[in-house]
Amino acid sequence: MTRAGIAAAGLREELDRFAAAGLLLRVEHPVSARFEACAHAAEAGDARAVLFAEVGSAARAVAMNTTGSRALVATSLGVRPEDFAERYLEALSAPVPPEAWPAERGAPPVHEIVVEGEDIDLTTMLPVLTHHEHDGGPYITSGVVFGEHDGVRNLSYHRMQLRGPRETGIVVVQRHLHRMLEAADAADEPLPVAVAIGLDAGMLLAAATSGSAAPYGFDELGIVGGLRREPVRLVPGRTVPLQVPACAEIVIEGHILPNTRAEEGPFAEFDGSYEHGSERVFRASALTMRRGAIYQGLVSGSVPQLNIMGLPNEAVLLRAIRAAVPGVERVHVTLGGLRKFHAIVSVRTRIAGDAADAIVAAFAGHRDLKQVVVVDHDVDVFDAEAVERAVATAFQPDRGLVLLPRGRGNPVDRSLDPDGTTSRMGIDATRPVGSEPPVRARIPGRDRVRLPAGGGTAPPPELSPRG
Ligand SMILES: Cc1cc2nc3c(=O)[nH]c(=O)nc-3n(C[C@H](O)[C@H](O)[C@H](O)COP(=O)(O)O)c2cc1C
Ligand SMILES: [Mn+2]
Structure with missing residues (x-):
């Protein structure tokens, strides 16, 4: 067990x-x-x-x-x-x-x-x-x-x-x-x-x-x-x-x-x-x-192999961001970003500026990081659609985009300048501090529904969270 x-x-x-x-x-x-x-x-x-x-x-x-x-x-x-x-x-x-190894346990x-x-x-x-x-x-x-x-x-x-x-x-x-x-x-x-x-x-x-x-x-x-x-x-x-x-x-x-x-x-x-x-x-x-x-x-x-090399980065980022912004809740370093380039961070924002500071702290915490998206605490960082929805409905490019000047890149990234440098991008997809999460409309009784068997194969049980 x-x-x-x-x-x-x-x-x-x-x-x-x-x-x-x-x-x-x-x-x-x-x-x-x-x-x-x-x-x-x-x-x-x-x-x-x-x-x-x-x-x-x-x-x-x-x-x-x-x-x-x-x-x-x-x-x-x-x-x-x-x-x-x-x-x-x-x-x-x-x-x-x-x-x-204790000697009494033998060889x-x-x-x-x-x-x-x-x-x-x-x-x-x-x-x-x-x-x-x-x-x-x-x-x-x-x-x-x-x-x-x-x-x-x-x-x-x-x-x-x-x-x-x-x-x-x-x-x-x-x-x-x-x-x-x-x-x-x-x-x-x-x-x-x-x-x-x-x-x-x-x-x-x-x-x-x-x-x-x-x-x-x-x-x-x-x-x-x-x-x-x-x-x-x-x-x-x-x-x-x-x-x-x-x-x-x-x-x-x-x-x-x-x-x-x-x-x-x-x-x-x-x-x-x-x-x-x-x-x-x-x-x-x-x-x-x-x-x-x-x-x-x-x-x-x-x-x-990507998981072995990259999953520890989530803990490293969590520590670095938390040192600057205590309200950070979860970090997801995505597989699509080769478990090093892209992170999604959820934050329980307390004061204005938390999200932007979380972005800066993330880049300071892990040098390979190139893109970070900050979402509110109620967004599941492992749910790509939920993250995209947050970007769609809470992010304004002219004031929510943080662009960092050229820093050291990772050679795996084919888009680096000839001198090996990269720029970095942070996306603040959090709502204004203090605003309530949007209310999700519920259909009463949905949890009691038992659909008739047959008529198609059930999808495999979800191995949540994705990624
Ligand atoms: C599966 C795998 C294979 C690796 N192969 C090599 C390798 O052949 N040579 C190397 O120097 N590093 C290789 N690395 C990277 C380092 O071993 C890895 O970054 C390690 O954390 C370095 O430890 P250190 O910080 O104690 O030096 C590999 C990493 C993994 C996960
Ligand atoms: Mn070591």
Whole structure:
């Protein structure tokens, strides 16, 4: 049973919650790890998670689309979909630090199976998926990379291209893990890392929370602890001097080689364009798993990936706007805006100027944001038609439009100026402060109507809120 406000403590518990809520599609026939699993996941759509019984020559179970919708993420976190951002912000603001796996519980699940050194063969032991037509082979895309340096832990994602039984490429952009890698390069020492695969939504979202909300030195695992209302349990790695999560399905331990680069790619990035170049190299020293470990697949550019990267932005925005305008109620960072460019914010306005200040605070809170629509508290930010109705009936362009001058844009946006800048737009679709919401005409007795059965198929139950 799902306890209110308490996140699933691992992928298996999450899948149980999905199954209980009718949000899990099981594929029992064997499918290939090359394209076929991804093709099935794409065709299945985003409303349900997919659990494959047997993928690839490893014949291992694979979970996909576990973050395909707000409803799935909310089910995993034990909250109503509309309460996601509030709950995530609570965890971000009151993190619960991880603790050691208690010795009296014996060996942790993630160490039920341990393979070390020369015995490791990532190409046969894991069903690593090949995603797109021109990708340069199988890629680990859902692995959360744990790094530690000078007492600082970091969680982040880094795509890993399989290159041999124990070797992969690893793409490390200039963020937190890169900082650790620079120190390792300077000392010419390999950087120990552990790659956790097979994780619940709380862990996946925490690892993707951006550096502005989780600066260097902030342990992303604290967010997970906050979401679960209990600390994440950690155990020492078998071959690396860092802690790994006891609840992961799979952990690959190893090192990023210092001052070493090798050809990497091609790989279809999240905007659908292929990338290749010269990237870092990872060498595995241990592969540890739970019995019957479930691998996790994540297609680049898919809705499940956009949700992982973008849903934490709602909490970040909620915090930033609330600091300026206490009456902010809900934030929706839309899927159409790639979960980063467009936000809808509802505000219980108290004094004139609240809506415009909410717009400015939103842009200050999240740099990628390009368009924000502010509506009154009685408008459902997840209902696109209701938002449009508010714009249609409460917004006056000559005084409700806030245009910001050119700031830094995101390269995914093809409309940027050649210098990489963008302008930004806020739409104040709130009524004058103090005015009452329009009265909605009701038809008495509608709730007692029982229509005759038959004569058409009922639409599927609404997975409210949309988006
Ligand atoms: C599915 C997924 C794949 C990603 N792939 C990469 C990658 O290959 N290389 C990279 O440097 N960042 C990648 N990122 C982005 C970062 O891992 C992500 O922004 C993370 O929050 C950075 O953490 P940090 O702030 O602790 O550095 C990916 C993110 C996601 C969600
Ligand atoms: Mn970080």
